[in-house]
Amino acid sequence: xxxxxxxxxxxxxxxxxxxxxxxxxxxxxxxxxxxxxxxxxxxxxxxxxxxxxxxxxxxxxxxxxxxxxxxxxxxxxxxxxxxxxxxxxxxxxxxxxxxxxxxxxxxxxxxxxxxxxxxxxxxxxxxxxxxxxxxxxxxxxxxxxxx
Amino acid sequence: xxxxxxxxxxxxxxxxxxxxxxxxxxxxxxxxxxxxxxxxxxxxxxxxxxxxxxxxxxxxxxxxxxxxxxxxxxxxxxxxx
Numbered sequence: 001x002x003x004x005x006x007x008x009x010x011x012x013x014x015x016x017x018x019x020x021x022x023x024x025x026x027x028x029x030x031x032x033x034x035x036x037x038x039x040x041x042x043x044x045x046x047x048x049x050x051x052x053x054x055x056x057x058x059x060x061x062x063x064x065x066x067x068x069x070x071x072x073x074x075x076x077x078x079x080x081x082x083x084x085x086x087x088x089x090x091x092x093x094x095x096x097x098x099x100x101x102x103x104x105x106x107x108x109x110x111x112x113x114x115x116x117x118x119x120x121x122x123x124x125x126x127x128x129x130x131x132x133x134x135x136x137x138x139x140x141x142x143x144x145x146x147x
Numbered sequence: 148x149x150x151x152x153x154x155x156x157x158x159x160x161x162x163x164x165x166x167x168x169x170x171x172x173x174x175x176x177x178x179x180x181x182x183x184x185x186x187x188x189x190x191x192x193x194x195x196x197x198x199x200x201x202x203x204x205x206x207x208x209x210x211x212x213x214x215x216x217x218x219x220x221x222x223x224x225x226x227x228x
Contacts, residue, residue, distance in 0.1 A: 121227035136224035
């Protein structure tokens with residue numbers, strides 16, 4: 001299990017390659033990447049991501065540990081950035097490995113659902129007109145109920 | 148006990164951290180103590196439905212006991228990912 005909370009950018013290709021090649025006996029690797037998306041009206045100058053340093057690592061480890069108890073996984077990687085990011089920059093990634101793809105896919109979805117609503121990160125959208133905290137969506141909270 | 152604030156809760160309170168010397172029994176007692184301090188705390192804690200709380204870095208409920216707690220944090224619902 002590799003959980004990293006950092007402000008620096010990461011190299012998706014490199015991370016995926018390192019993760020995939022260190023597996024043994026795993027038939028499937030699934031990755032998901034979250035990217036800063038511009039607003040619909042196209043005015044986002046930055047996305048500021050705040051987190052709770054003492055809690056973030058523990059919360060992510062606990063979510064990853066839960067995924068490993070629910071699915072037959074080889075390994076889990078989570079990288080989540082904080083600080084000031086710009087449109088099209090990568091915010092975070094998860095990778096899962098498993099002997100079979102269903103476990104890897106489902107665990108990756110589970111990790112994403114819980115990471116959105118149970119890991120202490122908060123996003124703020126900065127435009128020329130000012131800055132606004134992103135509100136949590138009911139749909140994200142509802143997504144937890146399927147697990 | 149340290150009380151931490153994040154995101155817009157921190158902005159409304161005006162600083163990231165308070166040290167509390169009293170011993171509130173529950174999170175709700177602590178919230179009521181804070182609300183009584185100044186209007187900016189009342190503004191931050193006016194809608195508890197919009198807030199989440201963690202005790203010693205674990206998510207908790209507002210009726211949870213603070214016995215032995217060293218750190219309490221208040222923040223809006225999380226928006227990771």
